[in-house]
Amino acid sequence: MAAVEGLMRGPRGLASFARAFGAACGGPLPALAAMLILQCHATTAPWSFVVMVVLALPAWWRDDGARLSLVDASALAIALAFAVSGLGPGWRFDGANAVPVAGFVALVLLARHARQGDAARVVALLAVVALLQLVPALVAYTRTGDPSLALRDAAVPWLVVPNDLAWMACAWPWWIALARERAGATRIAIVALLALQLVAFVLFGSRIAIAAAAVGTGYALLRDARGRWIGAGALGLAAAATFALGKGVASLEARMELWRAAWSLFVANPVFGLGAHGFVAGYREWMPAIPVDPRVTPWPHSLPLELLAQWGVVGFVAVALALVASWRSARGRRGRYALAPVAIAFALVACVEASAMRLWVWMFAALLLAWPRLDEGQEGTEAP
Amino acid sequence: MNLRRTTTATALLAAALASVAAPGWSDTLRLQGYYDYVDLQLGLQLPTVVVPGEPTPFGLFAENAGPGTADYPVLLLSGGNNMQIEGVSGCTSLELPQRTCALAPLVANWAHVLRFRFHLEPFSRGIVVFGAALTSEAVDTNPGNELQVVSIPIVAEAETRVAFVDVVPETLVDGRLAWTVRVDNDGPSAAISPFVYNASWAYGGLVDVQCTSNGTASCPDQMNYLGPGSGWNIRLVAPPLSVDNPEIQVGYGVQPQEASNAFDNDGVWLVYRDAFFRDGFE
Numbered sequence: 055m056a057a058v059e060g061l062m063r064g065p066r067g068l069a070s071f072a073r074a075f076g077a078a079c080g081g082p083l084p085a086l087a088a089m090l091i092l093q094c095h096a097t098t099a100p101w102s103f104v105v106m107v108v109l110a111l112p113a114w115w116r117d118d119g120a121r122l123s124l125v126d127a128s129a130l131a132i133a134l135a136f137a138v139s140g141l142g143p144g145w146r147f148d149g150a151n152a153v154p155v156a157g158f159v160a161l162v163l164l165a166r167h168a169r170q171g172d173a174a175r176v177v178a179l180l181a182v183v184a185l186l187q188l189v190p191a192l193v194a195y196t197r198t199g200d201p202s203l204a205l206r207d208a209a210v211p212w213l214v215v216p217n218d219l220a221w222m223a224c225a226w227p228w229w230i231a232l233a234r235e236r237a238g239a240t241r242i243a244i245v246a247l248l249a250l251q252l253v254a255f256v257l258f259g260s261r262i263a264i265a266a267a268a269v270g271t272g273y274a275l276l277r278d279a280r281g282r283w284i285g286a287g288a289l290g291l292a293a294a295a296t297f298a299l300g301k302g303v304a305s306l307e308a309r310m311e312l313w314r315a316a317w318s319l320f321v322a323n324p325v326f327g328l329g330a331h332g333f334v335a336g337y338r339e340w341m342p343a344i345p346v347d348p349r350v351t352p353w354p355h356s357l358p359l360e361l362l363a364q365w366g367v368v369g370f371v372a373v374a375l376a377l378v379a380s381w382r383s384a385r386g387r388r389g390r391y392a393l394a395p396v397a398i399a400f401a402l403v404a405c406v407e408a409s410a411m412r413l414w415v416w417m418f419a420a421l422l423l424a425w426p427r428l429d430e431g432q433e434g435t436e437a438p
Numbered sequence: 439m440n441l442r443r444t445t446t447a448t449a450l451l452a453a454a455l456a457s458v459a460a461p462g463w464s465d466t467l468r469l470q471g472y473y474d475y476v477d478l479q480l481g482l483q484l485p486t487v488v489v490p491g492e493p494t495p496f497g498l499f500a501e502n503a504g505p506g507t508a509d510y511p512v513l514l515l516s517g518g519n520n521m522q523i524e525g526v527s528g529c530t531s532l533e534l535p536q537r538t539c540a541l542a543p544l545v546a547n548w549a550h551v552l553r554f555r556f557h558l559e560p561f562s563r564g565i566v567v568f569g570a571a572l573t574s575e576a577v578d579t580n581p582g583n584e585l586q587v588v589s590i591p592i593v594a595e596a597e598t599r600v601a602f603v604d605v606v607p608e609t610l611v612d613g614r615l616a617w618t619v620r621v622d623n624d625g626p627s628a629a630i631s632p633f634v635y636n637a638s639w640a641y642g643g644l645v646d647v648q649c650t651s652n653g654t655a656s657c658p659d660q661m662n663y664l665g666p667g668s669g670w671n672i673r674l675v676a677p678p679l680s681v682d683n684p685e686i687q688v689g690y691g692v693q694p695q696e697a698s699n700a701f702d703n704d705g706v707w708l709v710y711r712d713a714f715f716r717d718g719f720e
Contacts, residue, residue, distance in 0.1 A: 099464035103457040107450045149460030150467050156453040163446045211464045214471035349473040411471045
């Protein structure tokens with residue numbers, strides 16, 4: 055507001071505007087908010103990183119530190135591993151695949167400028183992002199009645215297949231923490247959002263989303279004496295809902311075939327892997343003659359196996375370095391928005407569904423890696 | 439140099455440049471993530487029957503229901519060894535005998551209409567099993583395979599003709615009379631094991647039948663098939679006219695007898711008489 059007032063005072067006010075803009079953008083939140091919101095639709099998503107970079111310039115300018123942390127180094131190592139996977143025989147360079155990797159690194163490096171209270175703002179921001187993605191998806195669903203077609207029509211870059219709704223499920227522990235912290239309208243809004251998400255999980259038939267929500271929330275609440283029974287109930291309810299969707303075990307059998315194929319690809323190309331985005335080019339050689347799911351599947355439905363198959367040991371070591379760095383930076387910190395339940399839910403989704411082809415995976419991974427920084431300085435009672 | 443600022447600046451610049459250099463990155467990422475990036479559909483416009491030996495035009499349409507673009511769609515055609523296929527329109531290249539037809543890129547919700555002709559060997563019978571497969575060979579954009587296999591009944595058509603080469607008989611040294619009959623097949627199909635019949639008779643004895651077209655005298659009983667554009671010369675030799683043989687009838691016919699194929703019955707007939715006066719009769 056001060057910036058706008060300064061701008062209205064004429065040329066002399068321009069400097070005032072610049073100062074106010076710089077102050078407002080001094081942290082990573084404006085850049086993060088603009089980027090995430092722009093990524094909610096296919097038409098605005100291409101500009102998301104450009105806008106993020108512009109809004110991040112003040113924060114970058116103010117950075118007077120000299121040392122790179124282990125978290126920074128691990129993010130750079132992941133980007134390096136992505137590039138090195140080009141030595142693999144099945145690598146197909148595509149500029150599109152490089153964009154989220156670059157954005158991931160930029161986001162992790164920006165997070166060091168977090169200010170006190172940013173974690174709560176990011177949690178609230180994620181709620182807005184979830185709403186902006188859910189509404190078009192549900193509207194499209196009422197029109198088509200088909201989960202896949204609905205997501206295609208909704209044109210939300212984060213939501214490619216129904217199971218991509220699971221990113222929202224991963225954030226449930228944070229939203230529940232926010233709802234418990236705030237009273238009144240905020241709490242009601244959060245509860246309504248979670249209810250809407252649950253409806254979407256069921257309508258879109260995403261068992262993994264239900265399971266991730268239950269595991270993350272259950273883990274968070276089980277650690278809390280007041281929420282222990284609720285946590286156990288959430289886990290039980292989710293288990294019942296998962297079976298009630300009645301998809302059987304065919305999808306698990308199909309995943310087993312994909313996992314075996316991914317492992318075989320890794321064994322065949324252990325050092326640099328097959329190359330980024332190379333799975334689809336080589337996996338059919340290792341599939342049964344008549345697979346359970348005959349559709350061409352571009353990702354192996356297991357992020358660890360995908361990294362091994364496509365990035366080889368080099369990529370896996372880079373990601374392991376990031377995990378170690380994240381664990382080290384989170385160790386001993388106490389924040390209101392615990393990292394562990396969200397990380398566990400994300401790990402569950404990563405093991406059976408997530409892919410490096412998904413934009414949300416990179417953005418969410420950057421948030422997880424940078425979370426201790428974002429949550430830094432907040433007072434709380436929960437362990438990370 | 440401040441390493442952290444430099445690194446951050448590099449990362450920010452890389453993110454901005456990468457997203458600008460690949461302006462459609464968001465859509466590309468999203469589309470690459472679908473199970474089936476392209477949804478190819480293949481439609482066939484085939485005749486209800488195929489006539490062997492006759493060029494049969496047929497059409498195909500290759501459609502992409504999207505959402506992505508099939509960059510390198512390829513059509514594979516299969517029809518057995520007795521079938522030859524030639525492209526008329528639609529293929530950017532047609533490799534034979536692999537029968538691989540490369541198509542122009544197919545954007546979403548677009549279709550290519552292709553025209554072909556196939557030739558079946560004239561002696562083909564039964565059914566022809568025709569297969570067509572449409573695929574996008576751009577594996578990184580997910581091939582959307584589509585396969586169609588259709589069996590088409592074969593109905594042969596053979597236009598046979600039988601005619602006298604010379605109506606006036608040739609008189610041999612021993613006085614016997616000889617006629618030459620030409621049996622032709624104008625096609626387009628071969629007449630397989632055609633039924634031939636000789637209705638020639640003479641009062642004075644048997645009318646000998648010889649096949650002279652290929653140097654063997656026994657071919658009429660051993661005809662395997664009569665190919666289109668080919669024929670036989672049949673030589674019919676009858677005893678000379680005499681008091682006991684005042685009239686000779688020369689008749690020869692051919693009728694391809696094949697199940698499910700209907701042919702006309704073609705034949706020629708001639709009754710040969712001559713005035714003959716027995717000595718002292720008047």
